Amino acid sequence: MTDEQNMLRDSAERYLRENYEFASRQNAVDSGKALDIEHWRAFSDMGWTAMTAPENADGFGFGLADIVPVIELFGYYLVREPLLESAVLAGGVIAAGSEAARALYLPGIIDGSIIATIPQRDSTPLTLQAIDGEDRLQGDLQFVPSGGTASHVLAPIQHDHEKHWAMIDLSQQGASRVAYKTHDGRHGAHITVDLLYDDGCIVLSGTDADAATQALYARAMLVAAAEGVGAMQGALDSTVEYTRQREQFGQSLSSFQALQHRMAEMLIQTELARSLVLAACRAWDTQADNASTLALAAKAKVDAAARSVTQEAIQMHGGIATTNEYKVGHYFKRMALLESWPQHRDALIAEFIQRRQG
Amino acid sequence: MTDYQIFRKSVKDFLGEALTPELRRAGELTTSVFSEFSAALAWQKKLHAQGWIAPDWPSEFGGPGWDIQQRSIFQEECKLANAPSVVMMGIQMLGPMLMHYGTEEQKQYYLPRMLSGADIWCQGYSEPGAGSDLASLKTTAVRDGDNYVVNGTKIWTSMAHHANQIFCLVRTDKAVKPQAGISFLLIDLESPGITITPIVSLDGQVEQCQVFFDAVKVPCANLVGAENDGWSVAKSLLEFERGGHNFTIDVKKQLRKIHSQAKLTPWGEKTRAADPVFQHRLAEAEIDALALEHTELRIKGAVEAGGNPGALSSLVKVVGTELGQRLNELSIDLVGPAAAPQCLEALDPNHKGDTPVPEHALTAMAEYINNRAATIYGGTAEIQRTIIAKKVLGL
Numbered sequence: 001m002t003d004e005q006n007m008l009r010d011s012a013e014r015y016l017r018e019n020y021e022f023a024s025r026q027n028a029v030d031s032g033k034a035l036d037i038e039h040w041r042a043f044s045d046m047g048w049t050a051m052t053a054p055e056n057a058d059g060f061g062f063g064l065a066d067i068v069p070v071i072e073l074f075g076y077y078l079v080r081e082p083l084l085e086s087a088v089l090a091g092g093v094i095a096a097g098s099e100a101a102r103a104l105y106l107p108g109i110i111d112g113s114i115i116a117t118i119p120q121r122d123s124t125p126l127t128l129q130a131i132d133g134e135d136r137l138q139g140d141l142q143f144v145p146s147g148g149t150a151s152h153v154l155a156p157i158q159h160d161h162e163k164h165w166a167m168i169d170l171s172q173q174g175a176s177r178v179a180y181k182t183h184d185g186r187h188g189a190h191i192t193v194d195l196l197y198d199d200g201c202i203v204l205s206g207t208d209a210d211a212a213t214q215a216l217y218a219r220a221m222l223v224a225a226a227e228g229v230g231a232m233q234g235a236l237d238s239t240v241e242y243t244r245q246r247e248q249f250g251q252s253l254s255s256f257q258a259l260q261h262r263m264a265e266m267l268i269q270t271e272l273a274r275s276l277v278l279a280a281c282r283a284w285d286t287q288a289d290n291a292s293t294l295a296l297a298a299k300a301k302v303d304a305a306a307r308s309v310t311q312e313a314i315q316m317h318g319g320i321a322t323t324n325e326y327k328v329g330h331y332f333k334r335m336a337l338l339e340s341w342p343q344h345r346d347a348l349i350a351e352f353i354q355r356r357q358g
Numbered sequence: 359m360t361d362y363q364i365f366r367k368s369v370k371d372f373l374g375e376a377l378t379p380e381l382r383r384a385g386e387l388t389t390s391v392f393s394e395f396s397a398a399l400a401w402q403k404k405l406h407a408q409g410w411i412a413p414d415w416p417s418e419f420g421g422p423g424w425d426i427q428q429r430s431i432f433q434e435e436c437k438l439a440n441a442p443s444v445v446m447m448g449i450q451m452l453g454p455m456l457m458h459y460g461t462e463e464q465k466q467y468y469l470p471r472m473l474s475g476a477d478i479w480c481q482g483y484s485e486p487g488a489g490s491d492l493a494s495l496k497t498t499a500v501r502d503g504d505n506y507v508v509n510g511t512k513i514w515t516s517m518a519h520h521a522n523q524i525f526c527l528v529r530t531d532k533a534v535k536p537q538a539g540i541s542f543l544l545i546d547l548e549s550p551g552i553t554i555t556p557i558v559s560l561d562g563q564v565e566q567c568q569v570f571f572d573a574v575k576v577p578c579a580n581l582v583g584a585e586n587d588g589w590s591v592a593k594s595l596l597e598f599e600r601g602g603h604n605f606t607i608d609v610k611k612q613l614r615k616i617h618s619q620a621k622l623t624p625w626g627e628k629t630r631a632a633d634p635v636f637q638h639r640l641a642e643a644e645i646d647a648l649a650l651e652h653t654e655l656r657i658k659g660a661v662e663a664g665g666n667p668g669a670l671s672s673l674v675k676v677v678g679t680e681l682g683q684r685l686n687e688l689s690i691d692l693v694g695p696a697a698a699p700q701c702l703e704a705l706d707p708n709h710k711g712d713t714p715v716p717e718h719a720l721t722a723m724a725e726y727i728n729n730r731a732a733t734i735y736g737g738t739a740e741i742q743r744t745i746i747a748k749k750v751l752g753l
Contacts, residue, residue, distance in 0.1 A: 240751050260747035267746055268673050272649040279652035297645045304642075353641045 004060060009069045011046050016077040022327040025078060025185070034149035034179070034187035035081050035115070044112030049087040054095050057106045063285030064088075064219065068226045068278055075230025078330055080185045082117050082146035084223050090116035090154040092219055093165055093212050097203035104200065105152075105167055116167065117150035119191075121217045121342040125158035126166075126193055135197040137166075140190065145341060147189030148179030154203070155193070156213065163209040165216075166201040168193060184334040218292055220342040221299035222284060225277045228302035228338055232270040235313035235331040239263055242317050242328075259316055266312055269305040276301050296352045303345045306335040366431050373439040376404045384707040385440030389724035390731075392565055393442035394707050395520045401442045402475040411473050412449045419457060419465070420473050426662055434607045438614075445517055448472040448479035452525050459542075459583040459591050468544070482512035482526035482545070482569060483592070490741050492527070493536040493589065497571060499528040499543060501578070506530075506543065508551075508574040514735070518567035519556050522547050527588050534586070542588035544580040551575075561727040562702050605678025606651040612685040613647060616640065619692045622718040630692055643684055650677050669749040672742040679732035680739065686726040697723035 019039070028036045043049060051067050053059020071084060091109045094101055108114030119141045126139035137157065144153060150170060157164040168175055174195025182188045204212055240263060243253035253259055280298035283291040310332035314321040321328045339345060359367070377385075384397030392398065405411040413429045415421030424432065453472055456464055471477040488495040497510025508528060518524065524545050531539030547554070551574040557566040583591040620631040620640075630636050654674055657667050667674075690697045696719035704713035704720060713720060733739040747753045 240753065244753070254753045257744065257747075260751075260753050261740065261743040263751055263753065264743035264746035267750055268677060271670075271673060272646070272653055272677060275653035275656045276645075276649040279648075279655070294648065297648045300642075301645050301649050349638060349641050349645075352645065353637050356641070356644065 002066075005062065005066050005069075008047070008051065008060070008062075008067070009073070012048065012070045012073050015042060015046060016073055016079070020077045020079065022078070022330075025080070026325070029080070029185040034146075039079075040081055040083075040112055040115070043081065043083050044110065048083060049091075049112055050110045052088050052095075053091055053106060053110055057095065057102060058110060059095075063281070064222055064226075065278060065281040065285050068229075068281055071223055071226035072230030072233065075227035075232075075331075075334070076234040078185070078231070078234070078327075078334060082115060082149055082186070084227070085118055085146055086114070086116040086150070088223055089118050089216060089220055090152070090167075093154055093216050094167070094203055096208070096212055096215070097165070100200070101167070101203040105203070114152055115146075115150045116152045116154055117144060117146040118154045118216065118220065118342075119144045119147075119156070121220070122347075123156065125156035125163065126168075128157055128159040128164075128197055136194065137168075137197045137201075138194045140192050142190050144189050144191050145182070145337075146186055147177060147191055148181075148187030150189075153191055154216075155191075156209075157202075162206055163213070164205045165203045165209050165212055167203055168201060182337060184337045185330070214292070217342050218284060218295040221295045221348070222277065222281050224338050224341055225273070225295075225298045225302040226281065228306045228335055229270065229274045229277055231331045231335055231338075232266070232273065232302075232306050232309045235310050235328055236263070236266045236270055238328045238331075239266065239313045239316050242320075246318075253316070262312055262316065266309045269309050273298075273302045273305040293352065293355045296348050296355070300345055300348045300352065303335075303339045303348075307339065310335050362427055362431060365428055366435065369432055369435045370439075372408060372410075373435060373441060376408070377401075377439055377441055380707065381442055382440045384442040387705050387707050387721065388443060389561065389705065389721050390563075390565060390728040391443065392445065392517065395445070395517075397442045397707055398445055399475055399478075402444045405444065406474050411444070412453065414450065415453060416457070419453070419469055426658055430604055430607075430658070433604050434610075437607045437611050445478055445520070447481050447517070447521075447525075448477060448523075451481065452479050455591060455594065456582065458594065461579075463579065464544070464582065477523045478517065478521040479523045479525060480515050480518045480521040480547075480567075480569075482515055482524045484514045485511060486513050486568075490738055492592075493540065495527055495529060495540065497526065497528050498532075499530050499541060499576065501530075502575075504578050505575045506578060506581075508543070508545065508571045508576055510571050512569045512571075513557075513566075515554075515567045515569050516565050518547070518554050518569050519564065524569065525582070527592055530588075531586050537589040539586055540588040540592075541585050542582040542591045543576055544582060545571075545574065545576050549574050549576065559728065560730070561724045562700055563705075563724070563728075603675075603678070604654060605674060605682070606647070606654050609647045609650060609678065609681055609685065612682060612689075613640075613644060616685060616688055616692065619689060619718045619722070622716065623692050623694070636688075636692065639688060643681065643688060646677075646681055646684075650674070650681060653677070669745055672737070672745040672749075675736065676733075676739050676742045676746075679729075682732055683726075683729055686722075686729050689722040690726045693719040693722045697726075 050059040051062050055061040087109055094105045105114060120143060123141050126137055128137050141155060152167050152169055155166055155168050157166050170177060175193050177189040177191045179187050179189040243259055246253045277298045280294035283294045313328050314332055317328055320326050381397055381401055384394045402411060410422055412421045413424055413432050417423035449472055453469060456468060483492060485495050485497060499506035499508045524547055526543045526545055527540050528543050529539055530541040551572040553570040555568045556564040557568060558564055621629050623630040625633050657670050661667055696715045699714045701720060703709050705724060
């Protein structure tokens with residue numbers, strides 16, 4: 001790790017430890033606000049929104065593998081602001097986009113004035129067609145994660161046989177949403193678009209857009225997988241700590257071998273997932289031949305591992321973990337949602353099989 | 359080509375030449391850790407002549423002086439070329455320990471004989487009453503002049519029926535706490551008073567033995583390390599047994615075999631390779647294999663940077679062996695009823711003539727049956743999880 005990476009990781013660790021403890025996170029959730037604006041400002045002040053932005057756009061130019069430790073912390077502290085979606089995922093597509101789009105959107109992503117999110121991988125693209133002499137952009141994006149939090153959604157558009165990616169400003173007339181709270185303390189939305197088309201929203205088109213789709217969702221899998229490793233670590237640490245303190249039958253729960261072995265298995269699964277995620281991020285950064293396959297594998301591994309690790313965490317804590325005021329169950333909930341992001345696990349496995357055969 | 363590619367090619371070239379069809383056949387028919395003994399010995403002699411018999415040894419003791427990457431390439435190429443496995447208890451386990459704890463005389467006498475195959479070693483640790491709780495072992499060695507007199511029995515002694523030497527943990531002091539009264543002895547299996555009884559394993563083959571010691575005289579010069587210090591000597595060796603193995607290579611070979619088994623197993627008009635249920639199970643296993651591979655690489659990277667794998671070698675042992683067993687299940691599920699015939703004759707590499715099952719089905723069941731031992735030997739999966747719980751999680 002370079003000094004810059006260490007600094008970034010350390011600053012993230014310090015900030016989240018001091019300002020993002022579980023109780024204050026829950027206060028923010030209970031306030032009903034989609035996002036804590038002070039956290040959001042702090043994130044961009046500390047440069048987190050610029051982690052992966054190109055250096056010629058005032059970013060740090062880090063690859064995914066460089067920021068895995070930071071992403072893990074987001075999982076560990078259950079960060080609910082869509083920083084990774086906005087800065088790393090949408091920001092990544094914009095950075096690969098046209099000069100105009102970069103100039104229009106990247107500064108906002110970096111200074112935090114734009115909060116972008118992206119839709120599910122199998123979302124139906126918006127359509128662009130002439131209606132009564134007007135070019136209209138229309139469509140629905142269902143179940144957009146952090147769609148209730150975002151200022152913009154990066155959306156796919158299908159026009160004739162060409163694909164585009166566009167930044168849709170959700171505050172404009174013709175963009176509407178039905179927002180809802182999600183089980184992980186975030187705010188999702190169904191987004192409906194029916195607006196007069198202005199080509200200023202286009203980020204990239206044609207073969208560039210196809211490549212961007214591929215890259216976007218591979219990166220989405222890797223980011224979610226890295227977050228999952230952090231969440232598993234959080235669930236494991238909490239279980240170890242809790243079983244040490246909790247006494248039954250006159251001794252600490254952690255002294256029972258039946259539980260020790262299960263905690264060892266939690267560690268095994270967490271470390272296996274961590275190794276694969278790191279390797280897959282490195283493969284992605286270096287554009288290795290097997291990068292896409294490894295991204296699928298990493299996400300699928302984390303999904304399976306996180307399911308068992310977070311379930312085991314609840315089981316070993318006992319009743320306390322089934323309450324909403326106790327932290328460990330929130331890892332379980334976050335991972336349950338990430339399992340279908342950006343696409344459900346069975347689809348990832350099917351694609352993995354296809355790639356192995358092709 | 360990079361240096362490693364050149365190295366890989368030199369290994370491939372050597373294997374292409376040195377591996378006779380008979381030796382390859384012995385490799386193909388290997389259904390456990392061990393290959394048929396005469397083939398294993400013949401292969402050991404060829405590797406010895408080439409100077410490659412002890413990849414992990416430092417060059418001053420006869421190793422080839424390879425780095426970690428080269429050793430892993432060598433292991434991988436041997437495995438994928440179906441080379442027989444060499445009986446490894448001497449070179450992989452006892453050798454490094456003698457280099458560390460042995461006397462000058464012991465090193466000079468035993469190490470070269472280990473390399474050449476003049477001595478075949480087996481390991482005498484477990485006893486009928488001392489398995490996972492090894493420190494409770496009861497075989498005694500009592501000093502009598504320049505000798506120890508050894509009484510007791512060792513069990514699960516792999517290859518004892520082919521070996522001429524055994525390294526043993528014996529009790530030299532009963533008065534102290536169990537770990538403190540154990541010594542490490544090298545014993546010539548030709549010594550009077552030794553009886554070796556083969557044990558037939560579930561698959562019908564013999565790999566394990568029980569060894570009985572009845573007033574066996576062992577020269578005191580055969581003590582390794584200090585008297586009563588055998589436990590720490592053995593512990594260093596156990597970590598070697600766990601950490602030295604590359605499970606990814608085994609798993610890759612198993613996966614390759616499963617792919618070919620699937621393509622050869624009919625499924626309606628097609629083969630099982632086209633069966634989505636099978637494909638799904640295989641994909642899940644392949645993803646876990648990737649996770650294992652990159653965990654081993656992570657550990658290797660840490661070791662290269664001067665770190666100690668420590669308890670992570672326990673993690674890899676658990677995952678590697680359990681995944682191996684899962685792949686065995688995939689294999690027999692693929693092969694189905696063709697895995698039923700026992701095929702003891704056909705599994706002998708010297709067998710000529712017909713076999714009762716198609717080639718691709720020949721080893722599946724024997725491997726499945728035999729490999730239940732993988733999560734038992736070298737520290738059971740339970741012991742490994744206990745080590746992880748204690749050493750990593752601090753429980």
